[in-house]
Amino acid sequence: MSATDERPEVSPDSDTLLVQRTVAGDQRAFELLVIKYQRRVERLISRMVRDVDLVPDIAQETFIRAYRALHQFRGDAQFYTWLYRIAVNTAKKFLLELKHDPTISDSALASRDDDDETFISRNEPSTEESPESLLAAKEISEVINTVLAGLPDDLRQAITLREMEGLSYEDIAAIMGCPIGTVRSRIFRAREAVSARVRPLLEHQGGKRW
Amino acid sequence: MSDKLPTSAEWVSALMDGELQGDEFVQAFETLCDSPQARQDWDTYHLVGAALRSRSADLRAYDPAFIDCLRARLADADAAPALADAPVALPAARAVTVVRGANDAWWLRVAGVASVVAVVFGLWQGWHSLGADAQPKGATLAQRAAVVQPVASSSVMVSQQDATVMLRDPRLDALLAAHRQHGGVTALQMPAGFLRNATFDESPR
Numbered sequence: 430m431s432a433t434d435e436r437p438e439v440s441p442d443s444d445t446l447l448v449q450r451t452v453a454g455d456q457r458a459f460e461l462l463v464i465k466y467q468r469r470v471e472r473l474i475s476r477m478v479r480d481v482d483l484v485p486d487i488a489q490e491t492f493i494r495a496y497r498a499l500h501q502f503r504g505d506a507q508f509y510t511w512l513y514r515i516a517v518n519t520a521k522k523f524l525l526e527l528k529h530d531p532t533i534s535d536s537a538l539a540s541r542d543d544d545d546e547t548f549i550s551r552n553e554p555s556t557e558e559s560p561e562s563l564l565a566a567k568e569i570s571e572v573i574n575t576v577l578a579g580l581p582d583d584l585r586q587a588i589t590l591r592e593m594e595g596l597s598y599e600d601i602a603a604i605m606g607c608p609i610g611t612v613r614s615r616i617f618r619a620r621e622a623v624s625a626r627v628r629p630l631l632e633h634q635g636g637k638r639w
Numbered sequence: 640m641s642d643k644l645p646t647s648a649e650w651v652s653a654l655m656d657g658e659l660q661g662d663e664f665v666q667a668f669e670t671l672c673d674s675p676q677a678r679q680d681w682d683t684y685h686l687v688g689a690a691l692r693s694r695s696a697d698l699r700a701y702d703p704a705f706i707d708c709l710r711a712r713l714a715d716a717d718a719a720p721a722l723a724d725a726p727v728a729l730p731a732a733r734a735v736t737v738v739r740g741a742n743d744a745w746w747l748r749v750a751g752v753a754s755v756v757a758v759v760f761g762l763w764q765g766w767h768s769l770g771a772d773a774q775p776k777g778a779t780l781a782q783r784a785a786v787v788q789p790v791a792s793s794s795v796m797v798s799q800q801d802a803t804v805m806l807r808d809p810r811l812d813a814l815l816a817a818h819r820q821h822g823g824v825t826a827l828q829m830p831a832g833f834l835r836n837a838t839f840d841e842s843p844r
Binding site: 442443444445446447450456457458460461463464465467468469471472485488489492493496525562565566569570573577588589591592593597598609613614616617620621623624627628631632 | 648649652653654655656657658659660664668671672678679680681682683684685686687688689690691692694696697698699700701702705706708709710712713745
C-alpha cells in the first residue's frame with residue numbers, strides 16, 4: 430500500500446515496547462508477553478516432543494531463557510522469531526537429555542530425529558489435541574466467524590484489515606477514509622463483539638478458568 | 640466515541656496493536672497489569688486475532704497457573720547459572736550459527752574422541768610393530784566397528800581416557816590363523832590388504 434511505503438519510520442510494536450519495559454525491570458511486561466505467546470510456544474513444542482506432560486516444563490524453560498536473555502534482544506527481528514528459536518533449542522536440549530536418560534521411555538521422545546524446521550512446521554496434530562479440545566476449538570472458530578460475518582461492514586472491515594492484513598491504524602484510516610481514532614474505536618468494538626461470544630466458550634474449556 | 644476517554648478494554652485493544660506510545664502506553668500498560676479483567680481481554684483479543692488468521696490456531700485460554708509458576712521460577716532463577724546457551728543474540732545470521740552450534744557440538748565431541756582414538760591406536764600399533772611380540776591384540780577401526788556383534792568369549796575394553804580398544808576372540812584368532820596363507824601375517828593378524836587400508840602405513844587421509 431502506498432500509505433505504508435510513504436511512512437517514514439515504523440513505531441516499535443507492542444512486543445518491542447513490552448520487552449523494553451521488561452529490561453527496564455518491570456516483570457509484569459514480560460508476563461503479558463507470556464500470556465500472548467504461551468499457546469504458540471506450547472503448540473510448537475508439542476510438535477517436537479510427544480509426551481504432553483513435558484510440554485509445559487519445556488515451555489516454562491523457554492520463557493525463563495528468554496527472560497534471562499531479553500537484554501540481548503535488539504529488535505532486529507520480530508520478537509516471536511527470536512522466541513521461536515529459543516523454544517526450538519530448548520526442546521532440542523530436552524530431547525537430547527532424555528535420549529541419554531535410560532529411565533525415560535522412547536514414547537516420551539519425538540517420533541523423528543529430524544530437528545529441521547520443516548518437520549516442526551508441519552501441521553500435524555499433537556497428542557495434546559484430544560477430540561474434545563479439537564471440537565471445542567472448532568466451535569470457537571465457528572462462533573468467531575459467525576459473529577464476524579454479522580458485524581456492521583465498517584467494523585468487519587476494520588478488524589479484517591488489522592488482523593488478517595496486518596495493517597497499521599494509519600493505513601486502515603487511509604483506506605477507510607476516517608480518522609485514526611475512529612479506526613481504533615471500530616477495531617475495539619469488533620473485538621469486543623466477538624470476545625463477548627467467545628468468553629463463555631473459553632470458560633468451559635477443560636478446567637481452564639480465568 | 641473517539642472523543643470519549645477510552646475504556647480499559649479499548650486501551651488493551653490499542654496497546655496490543657502497538658498503537659500507543661509514550662504516556663498513553665504507560666497508562667494502558669498500568670491498567671492492563673492492575674486489572675484481571677484487562678488481562679483476560681488481552682488474552683481473548685489475541686485469541687480472536689489468531690483464530691481469524693489461522694484455522695489451526697490454538698484456541699485455549701491462557702493458564703494463570705502457568706504464569707504463577709513462571710513467576711516463582713523467575714524469582715528463584717536469580718541465583719541460578721546463566722541459561723544463555725540458547726540463541727539469544729540477533730541478527731538472524733548469528734542465530735542460525737547458534738542453532739548449528741547446538742548440533743555441531745555433539746559431532747565435534749564425537750569427532751574429537753575418534754581422532755584421539757585413531758592417534759593413540761596408531762602410536763600403540765607402531766610401538767608394537769617395532770619390537771613387541773605379534774600378539775593378537777587385534778583391534779582395528781573395522782573391528783571396533785564390529786564390536787557390537789555378539790562374540791561369546793571376547794573381552795572388550797573401551798576407555799575414553801586412553802582411547803584404546805582391544806578385542807580378542809579365540810575363534811577369530813583361529814580364523815585368522817587358518818587364512819594366514821592368503822593374506823600374509825601382520826602384527827595385527829588381519830588380512831594385510833584390508834589392514835593396510837586402515838592403518839597408518841598409508842599416507843594420512
